[in-house]
Amino acid sequence: MIRVSGRAAPDIAVTILGRCPSPRHATYIDFLDTDGSTIDRGIAIYFPAPHSYTGENILELQGHGGTAVLQRLLQRCLALGAKLAEPGEFTKRAYLNDKLDLAQAEAVADLIDASTDLAARSAMRSLSGEFSSHVHALRERLINLRMYVEACLDFPEEDIDFITEGGVIDKLESIRNELSLLSTTAKQGSILREGIQVVLIGQPNVGKSSLMNQLAGQDIAIVTAIAGTTRDTIRSEIQLEGVPIHVIDTAGLRETVDEVEIFGIQRTWRAAETAHIALILVDATHGITENEKSILARLSGVPQQIWIHNKIDLVNSSPEIREVDGKTHIFLSAKTGHGISLLKQHLLELAGWRAGTEGVFMARQRHLKALDGVSQSIENAKKNLNQAELLAEDLRLAQESLNEITGEFTSDDLLGEIFGRFCIGK
Amino acid sequence: MQFPEIFDVIVVGGGHAGTEAALASARMGRKTLLLTHNIETLGQMSCNPSIGGIGKGHLVKEVDALGGAMATATDEGGIQFRILNSSKGPAVRATRAQADRILYKAAIRWRLENQPNLWLFQQAVDDVIIEGDRIAGVITQIGLRFKAKAVVLTAGTFLNGLVHVGLENYRAGRAGDPPAISLAARLRELSLPAGRLKTGTPPRIDGRTIDYSVLEEQPGDDPVPVFSFLGSPEQHPQQLPCWIAHTNERTHEIIRSGLDRSPMYTGVIEGVGPRYCPSVEDKIMRFAGKESHQVFLEPEGLATNEIYPNGISTSLPFDVQINLVRSIRGLENAHILRPGYAIEYDYYDPRGLKNSFETKAIQGLFFGGQINGTTGYEEAAAQGLLAGINAALYAWDEPAWCPSRDQAYIGVLVDDLITRGVSEPYRMFTSRAEYRLMLREDNADIRLTEVGRKIGVVDDVRWEAFSRKQEAIARETERLKRTFVYPAMLDETIATAVLGKQIEREYPLFELLRRPEVSYEALLSLTGDEGESDPQVRQQLEISAKYQGYIDRQQDEIQRSRYYESLEIPEDLDYRDVKGLSIEAQQKLNVYKPQTLGQAGRVSGITPAAVSLLLVYLKKKYKAKNTKDLGDAA
């Protein structure tokens, strides 16, 4: 579902739906694209201020389509002037507009605190590999270019022709190329369809392959009572309410001399390196042992780790999800399927499919949006090659957009670059 | 002895900060005392004899727009004027002048002596009188007690100064003045957070021993620029050129051979020097690949032969200084009049200040100038002016004033200092201003004179000139927007000359002026109108038309952040109570106690999420009023 909150929500409704639905009535209606074609058909509800969750005008759009369609609808809203909600933004607004009480304010704080860091880390991972190295290369180039342009403005008395020496025109061109490469990759959708990566990890025989089969709803991995059945990583994409989730079954971890198994275990760790979520399986008949603790210690790079206590049917307990010391523990049986829905629900929440929290999906949207901003500014910069101060302004804006992905880069940092590179000053 | 008069404001220090502070307070009608250890050095340029430059010129124009003395004194004492970046856009153009030290000093002294409400007194200040957590006055060297509601401290480089020439060092203030040691000791006792910085000067040269015939001449601009909005070229004394010399490989060799006796390279100096104003030894060590460095030979005045060789600041031993100077072409026979030196001095962490420059620790005590970790006359003057204004406001129980980052470079300066502190002497650059396109020299008066008038620092003469200019701009803008030109109206040849080609439909004149290639002058030639003749008015019309798109965008940006920017944080807030803030953020914020949410966000290491948490907390605790429009989110 997409929710738009703010003064212009009814205007956005008129543009996308052709009219603003009557307040608080579910209206079944087409969602229209720029050219009038239908993006999706679904339910729209309009809540005028102040009688809404946030206290502002709210438009809710609930379609049928999967991620890609939702994605197009979101882009459409953004193009119409909405900005992506910050983590916890709706709740924050609700609070600021006196819609929530004091106790709930504490929850808002938790929300902002917990989700930002995690989501940002996950999102960077989901943009991993080629994509993120492009982003970093882009940042370096932009800083380098700005260094020359700003030096030319602030230090005209130096005996250096910064614009020529810096090859400003070429640099701008190469940044443009880098960006268009990035945006075509993004548009091809490979990145967007990546989804979140969930790795199943644990000692042999704890039931990893069984859980994989449960989640996928089919027999993908071989299950036997022999420890060390799975030798290689096995990947499967499942859809939970339209959200793509990649589940990776791995070879059980143990000391071994078997050469094939050793390779398999190496692959297990490699799979963990790029995962967003690690499900650490434990045999409920034993509970968490020293072995599992050392596995957890090696997974600190994974943004989320969840304890899965499998085989509860053997100890006769019922499915459960609970928090212990900041970690989530889920009790289930991969054999009977009890508790699987708890796990699915939890995965969805982590993916950001719950109102209010920001998950990987939204954080990644933000990144792509930021790159759009960079492109815009770089295009403008190209028109201002003869006006260094306007060129500098466009590049500053490009940097501000990029900062949303890569973190702060202040004007003082930039001066530091200049003084480090050039002998400036009398 | 208790001095019989009681003052509203006492200003300690007669440098560029102190004089602007005292003049501003007195212009506002406050009974003001300027205390200096030496009346002869009021308005002294103790370092290089120039005023302005990129970023700095912007500050001078702002000081001028608020009725300050620096621009006018430069117009009266300037012996070379140039506009830097004249080939680039108006936002980065900046005025720079060489000033005759004696004429400049005289111009400042005259203003001080003739300023109503201002008392001058010569005595070094040794101590401050504090009652509870409030300032009550100062005590001088011979025990005179002066009482006042507010005190502005602008003691500059004199605080605990230590001069280095080679491995020799001695306690002193700038240029032979005594250091304010006891005051520094007293301030240290108050346990205001302090640090140590360093700066340097080059050896001065006797101009009669320079061979100018082999040097490159750098004349001033023609027509001669002026600094003050009220200035005119007729105020300028005789004009002189500067000269450009170059270091060479031999110079660098001499410097390298003397490094074992350099206080910097042997670790005697502990203060941090500026990265942008390196000593010549730093230049050749850090940029070994650069074969030659420029040295600008700047005349110190009309009545002196002394030359300031800008670019070879050094603290090497004197014998090395002689050799290095004489290795430079044109300076083979140069006689050094004064050795170069480095000076270390105390500064107070400006994060201990409010944006009014009042110390957070002691009410009514204001700090301005180099004491806050800045460098440069212009930065000092700007701070002095603001500290003076706020001390005056405080003395009469009026609310403090500080321009915002989108309003003035002064606002950028203050905000940078109080939120980020300094790690080297702070100097202004245009790249520090995110709203650079709006903060131009040419519109400093439009940005500040009106508010200055309200505060009381702008006199009638300036106000009338400003009002006339504003009216002319408004009138002519209106006319340009209302007047349409039609294809049939325009002569084909003139249209082609001005616009590149004949227009195909009607346009308002203002629309045509927005085109980059169309000047106001050329626009007038299209219709044969006379237009406005005042160059300042013409300039505003042109710039505001051409920059409009960018300025509108920046205005948008400012509008969006206004609510957060100005949301006040109560002084007694304990950040440990703010749920979700990291320990590091809590500690930082508890130490620096930002005044607004905007300031908090600029403290290093404070993330947007932390700002959100604070906002939620403030709302909860203090029922922050109406949240305004937060924009649309999806």
Ligand SMILES: Nc1nc2c(ncn2[C@@H]2O[C@H](COP(=O)(O)OP(=O)(O)OP(=O)(O)O)[C@@H](O)[C@H]2O)c(=O)[nH]1
């Ligand atoms: N009773 C019960 N048995 C289970 C459950 N989950 C898995 N098992 C059994 O445990 C054994 C091992 O299961 P697998 O899924 O192959 O275990 P694995 O973790 O993939 O093992 P390796 O691939 O060898 O690392 C099989 O006999 C499963 O039938 C469960 O929830 N309850």
Ligand SMILES: [Mg+2]
């Ligand atoms: Mg298996």
